[in-house]
Amino acid sequence: MELHILEHRVRVLSLARQGLWLYTHPLIKLLFLPRRSRCKFFSLTETPEDYTLMVDEEGFKELPPSEFLQVAEATWLVMNVSSHSGAAVQAAGVTKIARSVITPLAEHHVSVLMLSTYQTDFILVREQDLSVVIHTLAQEFDIYREVGGEPVPVARDDSSNGFPRAQHAGPSPTVHPIQSPQNRFCVLTLDPETLPAIATTLIDVLFYSHRFPSDLLLTSSSGEMWRMVRIGGQPLGFDECGIVAQIAGPLAAADISAYYISTFNFDHALVSTMSWGRGSWRETEAQNGGAIRKSQLGQAGHLGIPDWIQSWPSFLIICPQVPEDGINSVIAVLQRRPESLAS
Numbered sequence: 001m002e003l004h005i006l007e008h009r010v011r012v013l014s015l016a017r018q019g020l021w022l023y024t025h026p027l028i029k030l031l032f033l034p035r036r037s038r039c040k041f042f043s044l045t046e047t048p049e050d051y052t053l054m055v056d057e058e059g060f061k062e063l064p065p066s067e068f069l070q071v072a073e074a075t076w077l078v079m080n081v082s083s084h085s086g087a088a089v090q091a092a093g094v095t096k097i098a099r100s101v102i103t104p105l106a107e108h109h110v111s112v113l114m115l116s117t118y119q120t121d122f123i124l125v126r127e128q129d130l131s132v133v134i135h136t137l138a139q140e141f142d143i144y145r146e147v148g149g150e151p152v153p154v155a156r157d158d159s160s161n162g163f164p165r166a167q168h169a170g171p172s173p174t175v176h177p178i179q180s181p182q183n184r185f186c187v188l189t190l191d192p193e194t195l196p197a198i199a200t201t202l203i204d205v206l207f208y209s210h211r212f213p214s215d216l217l218l219t220s221s222s223g224e225m226w227r228m229v230r231i232g233g234q235p236l237g238f239d240e241c242g243i244v245a246q247i248a249g250p251l252a253a254a255d256i257s258a259y260y261i262s263t264f265n266f267d268h269a270l271v272s273t274m275s276w277g278r279g280s281w282r283e284t285e286a287q288n289g290g291a292i293r294k295s296q297l298g299q300a301g302h303l304g305i306p307d308w309i310q311s312w313p314s315f316l317i318i319c320p321q322v323p324e325d326g327i328n329s330v331i332a333v334l335q336r337r338p339e340s341l342a343s
Contacts, residue, residue, distance in 0.1 A: 001100070002082050003141035004151060008041040008056040010124060012072040012113065012238075014264035015051040019068020024207050026062040030055070031206075032199050037062060041078060043115055045263050046206070052263035054115065054124070072238055072264070076113065076124040079133075081141070094121050094260040094269075098245070098252035100140050106242035108136045114244050114267070116259035118189040124262075126238075174240065177233040178247075184225040184273055187259060226259070226270040235265040243267055 015023060030042050039059030045052040054076075055063070063069060081097050094102065094114055101123060105112055110132055113124040125133050134143055134154055144151035190198075205211065229247070236243060244260060247269050251258050259270040 001141050003101075003137055003143045004080055004082060005130070005143065005145045005154075006041075006078040006080070007146045007149070008078045009127065010041055010054050010056055010076040010078055011060045012074075012076060012124075012264060013053040013055070013060075013063070014070040015053060016068040016070075017050060019066060020051065020207065022066055022068060023063060026064075027206075028203065030059055030062060032195065032203075044206075045261060046210075047263055047266065047268075049265055050263075052265075054113075070264070074126040074128070074238060077127050077130060079123045079125065080120050081123075082120070094244070094248045095252040095256060095258050097121060097123070098248035101137065102245045102248050104136050104140070105133065106245035108132055109241045110136070111239055111241045112244055113238075113262035114260040116261060116270075118187065121260070175246070176231050176236070176243065178229050178231050180227055180229045185228055185270060187224075187226055187270065225273045227273055227276050229269045229271065231267040231269065232265070236267060 027044065029036055030039055031044065037058065039056055039062065041054070041056040042059050043052075043054040053059075053063070081101060094116055102112065102114075105123075105125070110125060110129050115122040115124065137143065138154075143154040145154055146152070231243060231247060244262070244267065247267070248258065248260065251269075251271070254275075256275040257272055261268045261270075
């Protein structure tokens with residue numbers, strides 16, 4: 001297996017909901033007009049509390065400072081796991097890399113953010129922790145750093161890789177409460193060439209109505225649906241280690257696929273409805289204090305299959321199957337895949 005450290009140096013930001021109007025122009029540019037920006041890594045996640053942005057340095061320049069924008073102090077590096085054939089690890093989501101990446105980093109007190117996409121999972125680590133990451137994972141992976149768009153091998157005996165070795169010590173992670181709405185979620189991907197055909201609909205959803213049309217989206221031809229779990233009763237912060245491992249580890253042990261999305265304040269996991277009632281998922285609930293709570297939201301409706309859904313991603317969209325107001329209607333995500341994975 002190969003671990004690729006991408007060139008992107010990413011900032012993580014929280015945009016207050018009441019400040020969205022101030023950023024409509026730069027967000028439309030970053031989302032829908034990539035040729036007018038040098039930004040190569042961009043993610044926008046909407047939750048009831050705020051909007052989380054993960055952008056590289058070029059994208060960060062597009063966002064003017066204001067009272068509505070909160071910026072995390074650290075700069076984050078982006079990694080992803082692929083097979084030796086060059087194809088990204090597929091299908092199982094964060095559970096596929098739980099044992100090989102997530103758990104070892106937690107054991108070495110490295111805080112991570114996760115960003116699952118339709119085709120692969122991105123692991124974000126603080127730049128200052130890179131030496132620990134390489135030292136921890138060098139025995140399991142062939143590690144490459146992207147330089148000028150080309151992968152350069154990282155020598156196993158050079159775990160510092162130009163960065164000072166970070167020192168970590170700390171207690172075991174806190175057991176955080178988890179909660180889940182009753183409504184189900186769709187996961188899909190878009191061909192970038194077809195994006196203009198639905199751009200006006202997405203602009204309306206993101207900046208005006210905040211509601212996905214009930215007949216617009218479907219996860220796949222199989223009709224697979226997902227349940228969402230939010231981790232954390234209070235904002236999690238960025239320093240605690242092992243939060244992702246608490247969720248991903250038990251799911252991996254039961255071979256339950258999951259998408260995982262970190263935001264500025266909370267983490268979110270998406271578990272297939274076909275796996276929802278399985279014992280090990282309930283064990284995960286028990287390990288988190290039995291704190292899973294179901295909100296009383298609407299019943300799921302029928303969705304048609306649009307002809308613009310493709311198997312290879314450029315944009316990932318996650319949306320409630322039945323739009324609902326309130327805190328538990330939760331998550332809408334738009335992510336643009338890094339250009340380095342586009343070939």
